[in-house]
Amino acid sequence: MAHCDEGYLCQVCGEEVKRIDQSLLYLRYVLGWISVEQLTKQPEAHLQCSPAIAQFIVDPEFKCPIDLESSLNKHELDAGFRTERENLITAGYQRLKYLQKHRRSLTITQYPIERNQ
Ligand SMILES: [Zn+2]
Secondary structure, X not given: OOOOOOOOEEXXXXXXXXXXXXXXXXXXXXXXXXXXXXXXXXXXXXXXXXXXXXXXXXXXXXXXXXXXXXXXXXXXXOHXXXXXXXHHHHHHHHHHHHHHHHHHHOOHHHOOOOOOO
């Protein structure tokens, strides 16, 4: 998706990742976890296929059957850390939904969330 509209294949299920708001790579990118160069080099996956991350998305539009081992399950985490994680990753997901609608008017370097830090 970085250089054309064709999606990459999900490393978990093998299906194409068709939309930016399904993309684990773009979620990591808008959160500033990976650089723009890494977008084309790192493995892609659907958010739905990445429950360790997707469990932190708290959004009625995002439905994902979460079935995680207890060591990875967010309910095993410290409540403060869990909330922090949910706020961050949900914000990233909402950014992806925004980009799904508006990305043609933005350049890729404008995709990441601006953080006040
Ligand atoms: Zn998948």
